[in-house]
Amino acid sequence: DAGVIQSPRHEVTEMGQEVTLRCKPISGHNSLFWYRQTMMRGLELLIYFNNNVPIDDSGMPEDRFSAKMPNASFSTLKIQPSEPRDSAVYFCASSPLRARTGELFFGEGSRLTVL
Amino acid sequence: SQQGEEDPQALSIQEGENATMNCSYKTSINNLQWYRQNSGRGLVHLILIRSNEREKHSGRLRVTLDTSKKSSSLLITASRAADTASYFCATESPNRDDKIIFGKGTRLHILP
Numbered sequence: 001d002a003g004v005i006q007s008p009r010h011e012v013t014e015m016g017q018e019v020t021l022r023c024k025p026i027s028g029h030n031s032l033f034w035y036r037q038t039m040m041r042g043l044e045l046l047i048y049f050n051n052n053v054p055i056d057d058s059g060m061p062e063d064r065f066s067a068k069m070p071n072a073s074f075s076t077l078k079i080q081p082s083e084p085r086d087s088a089v090y091f092c093a094s095s096p097l098r099a100r101t102g103e104l105f106f107g108e109g110s111r112l113t114v115l
Numbered sequence: 116s117q118q119g120e121e122d123p124q125a126l127s128i129q130e131g132e133n134a135t136m137n138c139s140y141k142t143s144i145n146n147l148q149w150y151r152q153n154s155g156r157g158l159v160h161l162i163l164i165r166s167n168e169r170e171k172h173s174g175r176l177r178v179t180l181d182t183s184k185k186s187s188s189l190l191i192t193a194s195r196a197a198d199t200a201s202y203f204c205a206t207e208s209p210n211r212d213d214k215i216i217f218g219k220g221t222r223l224h225i226l227p
Contacts, residue, residue: 033215043220048214093158102148105160
């Protein structure tokens with residue numbers, strides 16, 4: 001299995017630009033999570049989906065952030081417009097729903113730098 | 116908001132020594148997990164302990180859970196240079212379906 005695949009691995013953009021981060025979960029996994037990691041705040045849960053349905057988006061910082069999961073094999077996290085404080089590593093993780101090892105499988109992350 | 120808090124924030128030990136990291140959390144949990152993150156990489160699951168378990172082993176790893184104190188510890192025995200990484204605890208609360216919250220982690224450095 002290829003694991004969770006995220007793209008791009010690195011993104012440098014200017015303030016005000018739209019950023020789209022992509023995630024392909026492991027085939028057969030029903031839960032998908034987006035986390036953001038910074039030195040100051042650690043790993044923050046932004047949003048998670050079960051069976052493509054957003055369950056909890058209370059961690060999404062503001063309306064500039066949006067996430068979609070149009071099908072079981074693809075999710076996007078969009079920031080529009082981006083700001084320097086959005087600079088972070090964004091991780092996608094997937095899990096088999098109710099297999100109940102509880103284990104999350106992480107991608108390698110997308111490192112975002114907003115200038 | 117974050118659930119788990121690891122202690123210490125950073126730890127340096129000599130190769131061969133044992134490393135102990137602690138995690139405290141605030142609310143009741145279904146289970147607690149430990150993850151490892153190498154620099155620049157994603158997190159990797161190490162071990163899960165359920166709320167009705169007190170101790171669990173996996174290779175050189177030993178995890179304990181004390182629900183009365185809302186705390187857990189991760190012990191790595193006979194540390195190796197390759198164990199250098201950040202270690203995170205993560206909790207899943209009973210009333211938060213599948214929501215898994217991470218602490219800020221302990222940075223472990225194994226000195227040769």
